[in-house]
Amino acid sequence: xxxxxxxxxxxxxxxxxxxxxxxxxxxxxxxxxxxxxxxxxxxxxxxxxxxxxxxxxxxxxxxxxxxxxxxxxxxxxxxxxxxxxxxxxxxxxxxxxxxxxxxxxxxxxxxxxxxxxxxxxxxxxxxxxxxxxxxxxxxxxxxxxxxxxxxxxxxxxxxxxxxxxxxxxxxxxxxxxxxxxxxxxxxxxxxxxxxxxx
Amino acid sequence: xxxxxxxxxxxxxxxxxxxxxxxxxxxxxxxxxxxxxxxxxxxxxxxxxxxxxxxxxxxxxxxxxxxxxxxxxxxxxxxxxxxxxxxxxxxxxxxxxxxxxxxxxxxxxxxxxxxxxxxxxxxxxxxxxxxxxxxxxxxxxxxxxxxxxxxxxxxxxxxxxxxxxxxxxxxxxxxxxxxxxxxxxxxxxxxxxxxxxxxxxxxxxxxxxxxxxxxxxxxxxxxxxxxxxxxxxxxxxxxxxxxxxxxxxxxxxxxxxxxxxxxxxxxxxxxxxxxxxxxxxxxxxxxxxxxxxxxxxxxxxxxxxxxxxxxxxxxxxxxxxxxxxxxxxxxxxxx
Numbered sequence: 001x002x003x004x005x006x007x008x009x010x011x012x013x014x015x016x017x018x019x020x021x022x023x024x025x026x027x028x029x030x031x032x033x034x035x036x037x038x039x040x041x042x043x044x045x046x047x048x049x050x051x052x053x054x055x056x057x058x059x060x061x062x063x064x065x066x067x068x069x070x071x072x073x074x075x076x077x078x079x080x081x082x083x084x085x086x087x088x089x090x091x092x093x094x095x096x097x098x099x100x101x102x103x104x105x106x107x108x109x110x111x112x113x114x115x116x117x118x119x120x121x122x123x124x125x126x127x128x129x130x131x132x133x134x135x136x137x138x139x140x141x142x143x144x145x146x147x148x149x150x151x152x153x154x155x156x157x158x159x160x161x162x163x164x165x166x167x168x169x170x171x172x173x174x175x176x177x178x179x180x181x182x183x184x185x186x187x188x189x190x191x192x193x194x195x196x197x198x
Numbered sequence: 199x200x201x202x203x204x205x206x207x208x209x210x211x212x213x214x215x216x217x218x219x220x221x222x223x224x225x226x227x228x229x230x231x232x233x234x235x236x237x238x239x240x241x242x243x244x245x246x247x248x249x250x251x252x253x254x255x256x257x258x259x260x261x262x263x264x265x266x267x268x269x270x271x272x273x274x275x276x277x278x279x280x281x282x283x284x285x286x287x288x289x290x291x292x293x294x295x296x297x298x299x300x301x302x303x304x305x306x307x308x309x310x311x312x313x314x315x316x317x318x319x320x321x322x323x324x325x326x327x328x329x330x331x332x333x334x335x336x337x338x339x340x341x342x343x344x345x346x347x348x349x350x351x352x353x354x355x356x357x358x359x360x361x362x363x364x365x366x367x368x369x370x371x372x373x374x375x376x377x378x379x380x381x382x383x384x385x386x387x388x389x390x391x392x393x394x395x396x397x398x399x400x401x402x403x404x405x406x407x408x409x410x411x412x413x414x415x416x417x418x419x420x421x422x423x424x425x426x427x428x429x430x431x432x433x434x435x436x437x438x439x440x441x442x443x444x445x446x447x448x449x450x451x452x453x454x455x456x457x458x459x460x461x462x463x464x465x466x467x468x469x470x471x472x473x474x475x476x477x478x479x480x481x482x483x484x485x486x487x488x489x490x491x492x493x494x495x496x497x498x499x500x501x502x503x504x505x506x507x508x509x510x511x512x513x514x515x516x517x518x519x520x521x522x523x524x525x526x527x528x529x530x531x532x533x
C-alpha cells in the first residue's frame with residue numbers, strides 16, 4: 001500500500017528538503033571551489049514494488065548507472081538509494097578532481113562524497129523535525145546495467161519510496177541524480193504526522 | 199567504573215582523533231601498531247609525519263572532515279571505491295594482491311568547536327581479498343559459460359544442418375524430384391508391406407497402373423517443360439482423388455502406380471479408377487495451351503491377381519495394355 005502525501009504535506013516536505021539541499025549545495029560548492037545550485041526538488045511517492053520500474057524510468061535510456069545504498073538505523077530508520085547515470089557521475093567526478101577521471105574507483109569515491117552530503121543533510125533534517133535519532137551505516141556503491149535489472153537482488157523490508165529528483169548545476173554542467181528514501185509504513189506515518197504539526 | 203582506555207586499546211578498530219589541519223590528538227594502540235609508532239609520540243604531530251598521503255587523498259580527507267563537522271553527521275571512505283586512505287602495510291601473512299591495508303573509514307564529528315573529528319578505521323583486507331577471489335572465479339565461470347554456450351550453439355547449428363541434410367538425402371532417395379511423389383523405392387517398400395500384412399489378415403487391396411495417353415506427342419509438340427507441368431498437375435490430381443492412406447507413386451516417365459488399401463471388392467476399384475479417368479480427362483490450361491489430357495488405367499487385385507510384387511505389377515500392366523487396346527481414356531481390370 002502506498003501512503004501518498006497530500007498537497008500540504010508535499011509542500012512542507014519540499015520545503016524541508018529544499019533547506020537541506022541549500023546546505024548541501026553550499027558544501028558541494030566549497031568542495032568544488034565553485035558555485036553549486038541544487039534545484040528545487042521534484043518529489044513523488046511510490047510503492048516499493050515499483051522501485052525498479054521507477055529507476056528504469058528516471059534513467060530513460062538503456063545504459064549503465066551507479067547505485068549507492070546507505071542504511072540509517074535508530075528511532076528514524078530506513079535506507080537511501082541514489083541513482084546516477086554514467087554521464088552525470090563522470091561529469092561530477094571530473095569537476096571534483098579537476099581532471100578527466102579514468103579510474104572507476106575515483107568516480108565511485110566522488111559520487112559517494114556527493115551522496116554522503118545530500119543524505120546526511122536530508123535525513124539529518126528529517127531526524128531533527130521528528131526529534132529522532134539515527135546512525136548511518138557505511139554506504140556502498142556499485143555500477144549496474146539496466147538490461148540486467150531482473151538479476152539484481154531485491155531490497156526488502158520497506159513499503160514506500162520517496163523519490164526526489166536532484167538536479168545540481170555546477171558551472172555549465174547539469175548533474176542529474178535521483179534520491180530514493182525507502183521507509184516502512186510506520187516511519188512514513190510518523191514523518192507525515194510530524195509534517196502535519198509543522 | 200568502565201575502563202574506557204583498556205577497551206579502546208583492545209579494539210580491533212583503529213581510532214584516530216585529528217583536527218581540520220590534520221594534527222593528531224589521539225591514536226589508539228591499533229593505529230599505533232599498524233602505523234609503527236608509539237601513541238604518545240603522535241600527539242600534536244601532523245598526520246603527514248606518520249602517513250604518506252598523496253595530494254588527492256589529503257584533499258579528500260579535508261573535504262570529508264568539513265562535511266562531518268558541518269552536517270554533524272558521519273562521512274565515509276569505503277574500500278570499494280577508495281581502497282585505503284591511510285597507507286598502512288598489509289598485515290596479512292599470506293601472499294596478498296594488496297600492498298596496503300584495505301580500509302573502510304568512518305569520520306565522525308568529535309569536537310565541533312575545536313574542529314576535531316574521530317576516524318574509525320576498519321581493516322577490510324581479508325574481505326576484499328575474498329571479494330576479488332570471488333570476482334575472479336565468477337569471471338572465469340562466466341568465461342567458461344560463454345565458451346560452453348558458444349560450443350552448444352555450434353553443436354546445435356551442426357545438428358540442424360545434419361537434420362536438414364538427412365531430410366534432403368531422404369527426399370532424394372524416396373521422392374520423385376519433379377512431382378515430389380514417392381518413387382519406386384517407396385512403392386517397393388509399401389507394396390511388400392501391404393502384401394505381408396494382408397497375407398495375414400486376408401484383406402484385399404488394389405494396384406492401379408496409370409499411364410497418360412499419347413504423352414510422347416505432347417512432349418514432342420509442346421515441349422518437355424509443358425510435359426513436366428502436366429505431370430505435376432496429374433500428380434496433384436491423383437493425390438486429391440485418393441485417400442491419405444493410399445499410396446500414389448511415380449513409377450517412371452508418364453507412369454504412376456497407386457496402391458489402394460482396405461477395399462471390399464472389385465467394384466470399389468472400378469469406382470476409383472473411373473473417377474480418376476474422369477477427373478484427369480477434364481480440360482486444363484497450362485501456360486497458354488488449352489489441353490485435354492487423358493489416361494488409361496490397368497488394375498490388379500490382391501490376392502486374386504497375385505500375391506507377390508512382380509505378379510501384381512505385371513498383371514496391372516497387362517490390364518493397362520487392354521485399356522490402351524480398347525481405345526484409351528478408360529480402365530480395365532485384369533481378367
